[in-house]
Amino acid sequence: xxxxxxxxxxxxxxxxxxxxxxxxxxxxxxxxxxxxxxxxxxxxxxxxxxxxxxxxxxxxxxxxxxxxxxxxxxxxxxxxxxxxxxxxxxxxxxxxxxxxxxxxxxxxxxxxxxxxxxxxxxxxxxxxxxxxxxxxxxxxxxxxxxxxxxxxxxxxxxxxxxxxxxxxxxxxxxxxxxxxxxxxxxxxxxxxxxxxxxxxxxxxxxxxxxxxxxxxxxxxxxxxxxxxxxxxxxxxxxxxxxxxxxxxxxxxxxxxxxxxxxxxxxxxxxxxxxxxxxxxxxxxx
Numbered sequence: 001x002x003x004x005x006x007x008x009x010x011x012x013x014x015x016x017x018x019x020x021x022x023x024x025x026x027x028x029x030x031x032x033x034x035x036x037x038x039x040x041x042x043x044x045x046x047x048x049x050x051x052x053x054x055x056x057x058x059x060x061x062x063x064x065x066x067x068x069x070x071x072x073x074x075x076x077x078x079x080x081x082x083x084x085x086x087x088x089x090x091x092x093x094x095x096x097x098x099x100x101x102x103x104x105x106x107x108x109x110x111x112x113x114x115x116x117x118x119x120x121x122x123x124x125x126x127x128x129x130x131x132x133x134x135x136x137x138x139x140x141x142x143x144x145x146x147x148x149x150x151x152x153x154x155x156x157x158x159x160x161x162x163x164x165x166x167x168x169x170x171x172x173x174x175x176x177x178x179x180x181x182x183x184x185x186x187x188x189x190x191x192x193x194x195x196x197x198x199x200x201x202x203x204x205x206x207x208x209x210x211x212x213x214x215x216x217x218x219x220x221x222x223x224x225x226x227x228x229x230x231x232x233x234x235x236x237x238x239x240x241x242x243x244x245x246x247x248x249x250x251x252x253x254x255x256x257x258x259x260x261x262x263x264x265x266x267x268x269x270x271x272x273x274x275x276x277x278x279x280x281x282x283x284x285x
Contacts, residue, residue: 017150020052026067030150033057035071035079039141042120045080046096054148055155056082059123060101068123068145069131078122080144081133085111086119091202092179092193093121097147097155099180099191100209107132113202162188164214179207188214 019025019032026033040048042056049056059065059081072079082096090113095101107129112118118135122142125131136142149155162181165188169178173192180191188211195205 019150023148024071025150026064032148032150033068033071034146034148035073035143036146037074037077037143039077039143041141042080042084042138045142045144046082049144049146049148052146052148053152053154054146055097056080057145057147058082058095058097058101059103059105060098061103062105065103065105065123065131071145072123072125072131072143074143075125075127077141077143078125078134078136080142081121081123082147083121083133084119084138085135086138090119092205092207094179094191094207099207100189102206102208104206105131105133107134109200111135111202111204112200160184162214164188165190168212168214183214186213187211 020034023032023034025031034052036045036048046056057064057068059068068079068081083093084096085091085093093111105123107124110133111121112135114135114137117137120136120138120140121133122136123131123133125143147155160183162183165183166181168188169181169190172178173190177193178190179193182189182191190210190212191207192210193205194208195203197204
């Protein structure tokens with residue numbers, strides 16, 4: 001053991017990362033989970049998970065669903081999951097973390113909405129229900145599962161902003177459907193509202209994501225312009241002026257074309273300083 005510690009101090013080698021005491025690492029992932037049996041409201045549960053740099057756990061697929069269900073130790077309280085329609089408007093469900101996940105596991109007839117008062121989702125604790133989901137009032141008190149990164153970094157790393165992604169998302173998709181834009185790894189990620197079905201009289205919708213490389217910003221390059229303006233062409237390609245069609249050359253004032261070059265050519269030698277310098281040098285000799 002002493003030898004191992006010496007190697008760590010000498011070479012900076014650290015043992016494999018582990019979850020905090022009481023937390024459980026999901027196999028083959030870099031996430032840790034903690035089941036909290038003490039019931040809290042949705043917002044209070046979120047505050048608690050945030051104190052660990054985490055979130056109320058999302059459920060990204062069936063494997064994560066089964067893993068979280070296995071953490072539930074009490075069947076007396078359902079379990080909050082990080083899924084809500086309160087942050088947008090009634091019927092649009094979005095995950096607190098990884099909004100592009102499309103896995104769903106609602107129980108029959110859910111979400112029921114309850115006249116607009118049910119904006120947060122729970123995973124049912126009863127095994128008889130196969131731990132399917134239901135919507136509840138966010139002020140209800142329920143158990144919950146926190147999820148954090150294995151390395152302890154925050155779950156809320158902000159993606160950078162890209163103006164081309166932003167403009168393209170707003171113009172490419174129907175008005176009001178583009179509700180989120182991220183820019184990661186040189187890729188635009190658009191969060192788009194997609195309607196799934198009508199549940200209990202409410203248009204239930206979710207967030208689907210589409211990705212693309214960011215459009216390149218347009219730049220003004222005179223050499224590639226398609227304009228037929230003679231001034232632009234001549235400025236970009238001076239030698240092209242002589243090759244212009246005869247009618248274009250005739251349209252230019254002849255006196256201007258003839259007067260400019262001779263005056264410029266004649267004036268340049270007369271006003272240059274080197275000749276005067278030579279005379280001064282001879283006088284000094």
